[in-house]
Structure formats: C-alpha cells, structure tokens
Amino acid sequence: MHEIGAPDADFLQADLGSNLPFDADIFDGVVSSLAFHYVREWGRLFRQLRRVLRPGGWMVFSVQHPHADFEEYEDAQNYHERERVSTTWDSFGDEVVVPAYRRPLAAMVTPALNAGFRLEQLVEPTPTEEYRRADPERYEYEATRPNFLCLRFLLPP
Template structure:
C-alpha cells in the first residue's frame, strides 16, 4: 500500500504506517479531510478510532469513509443470522500467490451511524455507490456484474464547527 501511495503521490508526500487502534501521530485539527477507504470494517470497536479521526480534523473538517456494505455479509449468512449483532468473519486474501486470513467486523447500519454520531460527527452523506462509469470500458464484465449489486457503503461526516465559526 505504501509503495502504491508513493507511486501515486510522489516523493514530497509524508506517508506513515499506523495502527488505527492507537493514537494517531498528528496534532489536533491538523487536517481538512480524513479519508478512510475500506478500512473501518477491520476494526472491532470504531469508538477510539473515530475519536482520533475527529481530534485530528479541523473544526468543520470531513471524514470520508467507505466500508463493505453490512447487508452483503448478512444476506450471505444463514437465515437465522442476527443482523443487529456485531460479529467477526474471516476472508482469505491472496497477495503474490500467498494466502492470508483477514478478520473483518460486520455491524449494522445503525451501529455505524451511532458510532459516528457518538464520536461527535454530523452525518451529511450516506451513499451506496455503483461502479465508476469509466469502469464500463476498462472492466466490462465486472462492470455488468457489479452495477446492480450492493457492494460498499460510503459516509461523509463533518466534525462540528468551532464555537467561534458557528456564532458567525
């Protein structure tokens, strides 16, 4: 991931590897936006991570997050699966021919929105994106297959504006 990021962003961008269960190595209010792409669903407890993301955002800053859509895994379970419990499941990922078990956490849509608002965010967008139209020509089979299917859920959530800016 770091190699990919370095290729896309060039040498002038600071890149850090962090564990999102830990305190982030950044000052309060350091960022306009936090982008959390397909990563929150690896965390059992979103509370401490969202609190950290909120801390490093400037007042009025945005968290832009995508996760696996919680209905997909629920519908793949047996019919007695309790949608409302947060449960782990394992998915096999293959890199360079080697297989790794990845533990993911499935939680309800309500558990997600509750975690965001409990961390002090104001939800401004909930989206269920379909493939980018550019994918129609690049990956025609995948595009046809994925367009009608639930895949991901995206959120935009704002850190509250400072008292001074909300007065003005």
C-alpha cells in the first residue's frame, strides 16, 4: 500500500559507466543525487540517458560543487582538468578509500549539451537556518563557499 496522493514509481539500479540495460524512450525523467562523480566519462553517460528518455524528458542531478571538489580533495592538481581523486570515509567503522572523478563546471554541463539536452536550471544551494542551528561552525563555512550544485536538463519534445 502507498500513501494517498503519492505517485507510483519504480526505482532501478544500473552501472552508469556502461551502456544502460534499458530500451530506448522508456523513461520520463532521471534523478541522480551525488552519484555522477563516480563516473569517469560523462559524454557516454549523457548519451545513454538521452537514449532511454522519452522526447520531452528531463534529467535532474546533484553533484559536489566543482570548486568545493577542487578545494577539498587533497590530490586535486588542476581545476580545469578532469582528475581521478579519492577520499577516505571512516564513518562506517573501518576506513574506506573511495575514488571519484573531479571535473570543472564546463565538463559537467558540456557533455549534456552535446548529447542534446538543454540546461533549464542551475542552482548552487545555500544552507538553511535549521542547518545553522544544528551545526553553526559548518554553517559558517558552507554559507560562504559553494558546496553543492543541482542541475536540471530537458530534452526537446
């Protein structure tokens, strides 16, 4: 049973770095939260997403802001290049080294445009007042520096 008024949705999982195992023109939209930075080649990714989206479809995704990535990854060398970087997560008990790909803003937007998408909206979120109350020290940092980037792209009908 689902909540009254809630839309029905299927959630699917796939390897974003390879050909997506779905037929063409079957999805209305794609949402990705903080996952694309694990994919090396965004040109292929966006061509695959265009293939599986219906005409008029949309794609919304969030990533760490490219400036934040460059500032926070110790192994980042050149903002203007795509670079393989890594960070250590220790919040799950054991330390785990997690690789990712850091890239400049243009390298985030251009592959989607080249795949036929149109940029509809770009948002650089700022922290809320609730966040200020919960973590004042981190709030001050994030209120003056970009941390996340949210983008919405559309396909022509």
